[in-house]
Amino acid sequence: MQTFRLYAITGEQFHPGRDLIEVMEEAILGGVDIIQLRDKSGNKQEILRKAHALRELTRKHGVTFIVNDHIDIALEADADGIHLGQDDLPLAEARKLVGNKIIGISTHAIHEALQAEKDGADYIGVGPVYATKSKVDVVDPVGVGYVREVAAQVRLPFVAIGGIKLHNVEEVLEAGATWICAISEIVGSDDVRGTCETFISKLEKRG
Numbered sequence: 001m002q003t004f005r006l007y008a009i010t011g012e013q014f015h016p017g018r019d020l021i022e023v024m025e026e027a028i029l030g031g032v033d034i035i036q037l038r039d040k041s042g043n044k045q046e047i048l049r050k051a052h053a054l055r056e057l058t059r060k061h062g063v064t065f066i067v068n069d070h071i072d073i074a075l076e077a078d079a080d081g082i083h084l085g086q087d088d089l090p091l092a093e094a095r096k097l098v099g100n101k102i103i104g105i106s107t108h109a110i111h112e113a114l115q116a117e118k119d120g121a122d123y124i125g126v127g128p129v130y131a132t133k134s135k136v137d138v139v140d141p142v143g144v145g146y147v148r149e150v151a152a153q154v155r156l157p158f159v160a161i162g163g164i165k166l167h168n169v170e171e172v173l174e175a176g177a178t179w180i181c182a183i184s185e186i187v188g189s190d191d192v193r194g195t196c197e198t199f200i201s202k203l204e205k206r207g
């Protein structure tokens with residue numbers, strides 16, 4: 001899997017009145033190199049339609065495209081990968097379905113991270129680093145301590161997620177993250193492109 005820096009997840013509730021594809025294109029123009037379609041409220045037909053549109057957009061810009069939760073939609077839209085949580089289909093079963101597409105797994109504790117590595121995940125999500133209102137059934141914040149643990153003990157690529165904002169991202173980078181994910185701070189911004197550019201410049205400062 002290639003190396004990524006800035007991961008944007010869709011969150012249409014944060015940009016009422018603004019078009020999904022326009023917002024995500026602004027994020028790409030600001031430097032996002034991987035996008036995830038995360039839609040917790042639409043029906044499957046709506047999610048599939050969005051997946052096709054985001055596939056077209058990401059292909060145009062050479063950006064990686066991941067679908068959250070729905071393996072069937074990821075396959076149908078020819079996404080590059082799928083993101084699964086701890087309660088989703090087990091990784092071994094998902095692997096049988098998606099072959100060599102990217103599989104990302106959410107983790108909230110070091111034993112989950114080590115297990116995902118053992119099971120053959122391509123990357124892991126590490127969070128929620130800070131409190132977030134973007135996920136309903138979210139666990140308590142794990143803090144930058146968990147980022148530090150993963151950086152020290154896990155060889156898989158990992159992306160830090162959860163409550164990451166321009167004002168706290170440096171602390172996450174100092175803890176050892178090199179890849180950052182955000183929903184609300186990116187797609188809820190009045191200046192999506194500028195916000196992504198600022199994230200990228202902070203990432204670049206850390207090398």
Ligand SMILES: Cc1ncc(COP(=O)(O)OP(=O)(O)O)c(N)n1
Pocket residue numbers: 007009036038068069083084085086088104105106107124125126135159161181
């Ligand atoms: C990059 C990334 N990390 C974590 C998650 C959360 O996945 P999950 O635990 O399955 O929760 P939902 O997003 O499905 O509510 C993610 N989507 N992406």
Ligand SMILES: Cc1nc(C(=O)O)sc1CCOP(=O)(O)O
Pocket residue numbers: 106107125126127128129131132133134135138161162163164181182183184185
């Ligand atoms: C979807 C999601 N998963 C998390 C995890 O820790 O697994 S935190 C999260 C929400 C991230 O949104 P925001 O950047 O707006 O806080």
Ligand SMILES: [Mg+2]
Pocket residue numbers: 068069083084085088
């Ligand atoms: Mg999920």
